[in-house]
Amino acid sequence: xxxxxxxxxxxxxxxxxxxxxxxxxxxxxxxxxWYRQTLGQGPEFLTYFQNEAQLEKSRLLSDRFSAxxxxxSFSTLEIQRTEQGDSAMYLxxxxxxxxxxxxxxxxxxxxxxxxx
Amino acid sequence: AQTVTQSQPxxxxxxxxxxxxxxxxxxxxxxxxxxxxxxxxxxxMILVIRQEAYKQQNATENRFSVxxxxxxxxxxxxxxxxxxxxxxxxxxxxxxxxxxxxxGKGITLSVRP
Numbered sequence: 001x002x003x004x005x006x007x008x009x010x011x012x013x014x015x016x017x018x019x020x021x022x023x024x025x026x027x028x029x030x031x032x033x034w035y036r037q038t039l040g041q042g043p044e045f046l047t048y049f050q051n052e053a054q055l056e057k058s059r060l061l062s063d064r065f066s067a068x069x070x071x072x073s074f075s076t077l078e079i080q081r082t083e084q085g086d087s088a089m090y091l092x093x094x095x096x097x098x099x100x101x102x103x104x105x106x107x108x109x110x111x112x113x114x115x116x
Numbered sequence: 117a118q119t120v121t122q123s124q125p126x127x128x129x130x131x132x133x134x135x136x137x138x139x140x141x142x143x144x145x146x147x148x149x150x151x152x153x154x155x156x157x158x159x160x161m162i163l164v165i166r167q168e169a170y171k172q173q174n175a176t177e178n179r180f181s182v183x184x185x186x187x188x189x190x191x192x193x194x195x196x197x198x199x200x201x202x203x204x205x206x207x208x209x210x211x212x213x214x215x216x217x218x219x220g221k222g223i224t225l226s227v228r229p
Contacts, residue, residue, distance in 0.1 A: 003160075033216065042120075042207050042219030043161075056214060091161065093217075102149045102168075102211055107161035 002026070004108035006092050012114045013082060020078045021111045025094030032075050033105060034067055035091040036060065043091055049075060050097070079113075087115045118143045120210050122220035129198045130228050136183075137193045137223050139208030148212040150184065150191045155222070156204040164206070167191065195225075203227045 005024040013019055025032045031050050035043035046065070047057045051072035061067075064083075069075040079086055089112050093105035119142045129135035141150070152164040167175045167184050174182050179199075183192045195202055208220040 031215065035217070040222075042209075042222050043217070045216040045218070048216060056216065093161075095215075102215065104151065104163045104166055105217060106163070107153075109160050 004094050006108035006111050010112045014116050018080045020076055022076050023092030024074045029094035029096045031095045033093040034077050037089040082115050084115050118210050118218050120208050120218050120220040122223050124223050126224045128226045134196045139191045141189050141210050145212040151209040152193045153207045154204045198227050200227050
């Protein structure tokens, strides 16, 4: 179990640029989640995948945000035309679907995005 | 919509003492799960303990235990024999049928040596 891996750990970019983050879940986990956490707050749900299917998207996820999970393995989160308000920690989590029991989500270290 | 409320922003405890962190939630679902996560400064979010709503027995994990009051929609975390390594931000979280986690705002716990 190598854990959930997120890259890069930090990203600094100018307003208006596009950024892409990557998440590699725990290998046997079929569910993958993205959350956003601003300073001093709890994480907020953005979207999640079961295998390659994106099952739910939050209203927080504007049309500048897109997430993919090709082949049901790693996932990418892209933000186009970044804005100051996008500055946050982006967390990825993964879990497995248990037999009638909700399995806990395991989190990565996150990618901290700073918009200049 | 489900909500999770952590009304205490900060707490402090003396090393080796016991501390209780409060959490309340609101939901119309009957089947759900509750969690406490720990987030040390600049480090990964770690699951501390979880509780299935259908279980009456309170969950325990070593020095960590919960007091789950389903009717009151209350889910507090008790940390016994507090250690310096327990200092972190603690989040209460809920998940129901849609599998996504809803978090409270968190509480910062400091441990005094």
